[in-house]
Amino acid sequence: MTFLDELKGKVQEAVDEQRGRLREISGFIYENPELGSEEFKAAELLTGELEKQGFTVEKGILGMPTAFSATYKGRGSGPRVAVIAEYDCLPGVGHGCGHNLIAASAVGAGVAASRVMSELDGEVVVVGTPAEEGHGPSGGAKVIMAEKGFWDDIDAAVMLHPASKYVAGSRALGISKVKMEFQGQTSHAAASPHEGVNALNAATLAFMATHMLRQEARRDANLVIHGIISEGGLASNIIPDRAVCDFGVRSSDDAYLDVMVDKLARCAEGAALAMGATVKITKRKLYRGKKVNGPLAEVLWNNYAAQGVQIRPWQETINGMPMASTDFGDVSQKIPATSSGIAVTEPGTPGHSVQMAEATMTEKGQEAMIVGTKALAMTLVELLAEPEKLKKAKEYFDGH
Secondary structure (H helix, E strand, C coil), X not given: CCHHHHHHHHHHHHHHHCHHHHHHHHHHHHHCCCCCCCCHHHHHHHHHHHHHCCCEEEECHHHCCCCEEEEEECCEEEEEEEEEECCCCECCCECCCCHHHHHHHHHHHHHHHHCCXXXXXXXXXXXXXXXXXXXXXXXXXXXXXXXXXXXXXXXXXXXXXXXXXXXXXCCCCEEEEEEEEEECECCECCCCHHHCECHHXXXXXXXXXXXXXXXXXXXXXXCEEEEEEEECCCCCCECCCEEEEEEEEEECCHHHHHHHHHHHHHHHHHHHHHHCCEEEEEEEEEECCCCCCXXXXXXXXXXXXXXXXXXXXXXXXXXXXXXXXXXXXXXXXCCCEEXXXXXXXXXXXXXXXXXXXXXXXCHHHHHHHHHHHHHHHHHHHHHHHCHHXXXXXXXXXXXX
């Protein structure tokens, strides 16, 4: 048995010792769902647990009250590797994205890795990142952290996400928001419609023009456009003087994403001109696409496969079609980073749903959390025990 094998055996045992506590943590966050930027109970629970386990904890970092950084130092100086926690819920759904499991797994992996840090150089960092779903002033906390240089002092980062199958190295789409606010003129809808300027008609025309862009989209850029008319008038007998369209635009190509956002803006401008309305357009980039890292994905994949679970080959995953967006993409654009999916439910269960939330607390969901926690913990110690793998991940990051 090699030194690394011994370390991995110890951290797996450490996760097993925490089984009951990790169930309690994930259960508490599930039963006490908090929107992004408001996760005070979750942050208090997680930081309290890490302090109890000997971590040095900084709360409210970078001006975000529910963000934190918890560090456990090894025997000497060395690389800093991070595992990321999310703990915000969805409005009306609760933990339909399974952040209760993400939080518990990050704490569990960090604590398990800390048990062998006396034999390793470097540091393990558990990073608490609020509002991944984008709610409140801390919305997209990982982006804020990227902009303020937090990740510059981390050598690599890993995390997991609930899913219907085990994967490692998944991709993600960049996403931008486009808001179109049309202004017209009210008038009586029957007696004097000719004296009004129908803002809703302008919004509807913009909506249809945006829809027509899809046919011309680059197929390799994985473009997704989705939107709603969030305001369209107050009464059917009044010509609406205000209408608002809210769009999300996603792509795996960040540069192309900017091109498509500009095209949406032209759709709005053209629609306003055609209907005689005016329009205010607000563009806001949310999250960047995820930059894959083959060597890091391979390490994480091996630590899942070693536990005997069926997991899709990592080479297929990093080349697969990205399906969603996350502020973890901004982390991956700064440092070597990779994420994994754990099989908490059966294929076909929709994400962001009550069914997904409930699945996190089933026996299958809880056991998947333990598998994922072990894989994350083993990956942290592997990167510290064999720094050449961390070097390979950095070289891949720099070259891609």
